[in-house]
Amino acid sequence: MASRTIVDIFVPCFVDQLFPDTAMNMVKVLEKVGCEVRYNPNQTCCGQPAFNAGFFNEAREVADKFLDDFSNETSHYIVAPSASCVGMVRNAYQDIFVKSSKLVKYRAMQKKVYELTEFLTDVMGITRIDGASLAGRYTYHDSCSALRECGIKEGPRALLGNVRGLELVEMEDSETCCGFGGTFAVKFEAISTAMAEQKVDNAIATGADYIVSTDSSCLMHLEAYIKKQNKPIKTMHIADVLASGW
Template identity: 70%
Template structure:
């Protein structure tokens, strides 16, 4: 029986990187999942939460719980460790002592970022159809590493792609400088952090910077394009869906 998966597509992926969402669906279906998409879904509430608007964020979070009701045997999978981290961790504060607390705990247990779902839940360690020639360096996003404990799963899947070689960069666990509103409020610092990250990536000679989070990649790509640097950014789902 296929594994039932409800996909959550973050706001910026939906609006700016829809192909990444489609590639995630492609990969999930390839490993035998039955993929479901609720058209009513919107946001996890993270932008409002990070900006300090807790009441407004709680309203959005309540809608998230409504959009993804707890059903036995179903998982929630997202191409964003940032959003997964928000639901797993920050919802605990938003719903502490509230009537929604029980529903939240059920959602917390069944939401996963794409690569951890493939490796840790399904036991998938490679996508045999994937093909990509070149070298990549991996950026550990703050949310993936620190909020979700994701480090080995994406590397394991990427290293199994024929033609692709990993070249680890210096300070791969250091923030890229995006941080949502941080990039707006502290622009100069944010840009300097992006520059440092890109320069570390370039020093490896890699063709691609790969990560679990399009928010980080979007930030880095803006610097790369402005400075005309010879490297590309790719979401891990885009790599796993390449060549087939």
């Protein structure tokens, strides 16, 4: 009997606190495609909020913990439902550990970290989740982290293209930032809100029922604007879409 692919999941802090169903749906999808899913309850944050705000010492402490939580002697993959956090670990950690004695340990872990959709398409070779179905039209938001830090673009669309009942309608400027940017949304509220307005207006112009993305942080930002302005569209994380209908 062939061994199952072992996956250690990383559930980002904001997903854990605000979107736990998305984390559970990621597990549901991974198990559906034959993975053995493992979860280390000691995990917390990747350190991105501190790093982006310029608190490098504090970010290093969190990164050290992440490295300890997810380093082992096996070849387990590390999968997260957030390209933003994956981009942090895959890219920013290089700066954090560049002069550290832990650099070799980090390099070994770096190769194993994947966002959910790229793990499904690039590692597992899967573009269809059996039974996935959702009626309606969707437009896709390419998050900055997914597109620019992780090079993710076609994989999510391929997976969504095989969801029964779902139709893609591309929006104008799908690759433009939604305006969230973590603390950017707090420090530059007016600019951030204007960017969300533009993104939502572009999505609505397509006639789509849903805005779908790999990143709950982007969707949280857009959902807040949608609800406040009572706009006729919904947001869905791709893990929630892939887990629908079965």
